[in-house]
Amino acid sequence: MKHKGLVAAVASKTNQPENEIENMLQATIDMLKSQLVDGNIVNFQGFGSFEFKRKEERLSVHPATKIRTLIPPKQVMNFRQSATLKVKLKEIPHHE
Amino acid sequence: MSKEKINAAEIVELLAQHAAVSKKSADDFLKAFITTIEETLMSNDSVKINGLGTFKLQWNEARKSVDVNTGAEIVIDGYYKVVFTPDAALKELANEPYEHLQPVLLDEVETAEPATSDEITEPDQTPLKHFNEQADEIKDILSEINALNDNVEPEIKESKKNENQDTTVKNVNNSHSKEDFQPEKLRRFPSYKRNNNNDFLFIGIMLGGLLIYLLIDFDVFSILTKYLDSHRFRQEVVRYPENQFVLPDNIPVDTLLSDTSLLEADSVLQQDTVVLQKQEQDELQLLFDQPRVYKEFIATEEVIPGSRLTRIAERHYGVKEFWVYIYEANQDQFYSPDEIEPGMVLRIPKLNPKIADKNNPRCMEYALKLHDLYLER
Structure with missing residues (x-):
């Protein structure tokens, strides 16, 4: 499902015009980003939490050339699903 | 914190x-x-939110484990998990505090040296410098070729051009290898002992990359020279009207060439062979440039979960790079090549063996070019 589909689905659920939902969604994203930049964990109950995590610097060795490279520290986006969501997901059968 | x-x-x-x-x-x-x-x-659908990223389900296979208390073997069932892939903008935002940091090459050191923060923050601008220098040199070569184009004497022009190209390319090669050397030396930490063996390996890899780069350049040259040739023969025929050359526009270049080559006996052999090779390549290029229409299909295939276009291509053509042609033949069904969905019925087109020749590097190169093109969209 793409962005537009999501907006349409939420709009029909809340009985509100799509452009309003679009604005709200944008506000949510902006709010989420500003909180994350401030170093907070944003937890959506029943869904999961978003967090910026710091990865420490490390030394990597190229296995063939043995050239060692120092990889600097970085910060990455991390999403952790909530326990309730995990239980829910167990119910769907695996289809391959 | x-x-x-x-x-x-x-x-x-x-x-x-x-x-x-x-x-x-x-x-x-x-x-x-x-x-x-x-x-x-x-x-089991993914959710994409613009400006944020994509939520997706990921299947984790069942695996064996050991109960830490009893030591008994247990099986952990397979399960689904929600994974979130941030889009590029969010990734950049997340890494903002550290974005000025670049990986640093540490050469062979006897004892592991904890790097100080100074070393990390050193911006590594040599690749950019390289690129600029290369761009300048390419510009020079192009202007030289253009200057030659204005030259009136066709015979001298041909030989001169070849010479010139050769020498300029050699120059490029030489100057590059020199440049490769110097920043390398600068980047080394002076107090460390060097391991010569590994140095050679590293330089070799650098030279290899350069060679590939030059080969790509040559591709550009071949197109350029092709254009120059056709231009030249037109001029030539116009200059000898008394020889009764009829010049309808649709005469192919090679017939013109055989006519004119009768006049200049010296260079006939050489020219002919050169042109033959060129012609072969150009035919291929023409095939590439033609819009491909797929009428014949060797099979149809229904997409199952976990299928990839590359895998399907490998099964049918033996080469995974040729997935682009399957994508082309089924473009009406795709929004983007990444999004292949279970249940889609793909038609596997019959390919022209000249285009899909896995032993011809040009074909592979072209397929890769298409690959980049489609993934960019």
Whole structure:
């Protein structure tokens, strides 16, 4: 499902015009980003939490050339699903 | 540095503030938002949010493990997990505090040296410099070729051009290898002992990359020279009207060439062979440039979960790079080549063996070019 589909689905659920939902969604994203930049964990109950995590610097060795490279520290986006969501997901059968 | 956890109530409050709406509508929106995402995920679909990223289900296979208390073997069932892939903008935002840092090459050191922060923050600009220098040289070569084009004497022009090209290319090669050397030396830490063996390996790899780069350049040259040749023969025929050359526009270049080559006996042999090779390549290029129409199909295939275009291509053509042609033949079904969905019925086109020749590097190169083109969209 793409962005537009999501907006349409939420709009029909809340009985509100799509452009309003679009604005709200944008506000949510902006709010989420500003909180994350401030170093907070944003937890959506029943869904999961978003967090910026710091990865420490490390030394990597190229296995063939043995050239060692120092990889600097970085910060990455991390999403952790909530326990309730995990239980829910167990119910769907695996289809391959 | 402890992190503060923002919970549901606070999110609602912040959102109401941010979007200037009542708390109730913010709450309603969030609930509907979360449940919609959940429902979509439950139906095993991905959810893409512009400016944020993509939520997807990932299947983790069942695996064996050991109960830490009893030591008995247990089986952990396979399960689905929600994974979130941030889009490029969010990734950059996340890494903002560290974005000025670059990986640093440490050469062979006897003892592991903990790097100081100074070393890390050193911006590594040599690749950029390289690129600029290369661009300058290419410009020079192009202007030289253009200058030659104005030259009136065709015979001298041909030989001169060849010479010139050769020498310029050699020059490029030489100057590059020199440049490769110097920044390398600068980057080394003077007090460290060097391991010669590994140095040679590294230089070899650099030279190899350069060679590939030059080969790509040559491709450009071949197109250029092709253009120059056709230009030249037109001029030539116009200059000898008394020889009764009829010049309808649609005469192919090679017949013209055989006529004119009768006049200049010296260079006939050489020219002919050169042109033959060129012609072969050009035919291929023409095939590439033609819009491909797929009428014949060797098979149809229904997409199952976990299928990839590359795998399908490998099965049918033996080469995974040729997936682009399957994509082309079924373009009406795709939104983007990444999004192949179970249940789609793909038609596998019959390919022209000249285009899909896995032993011809040009074909592979062209397929890769298409690959880049389609993934960019």
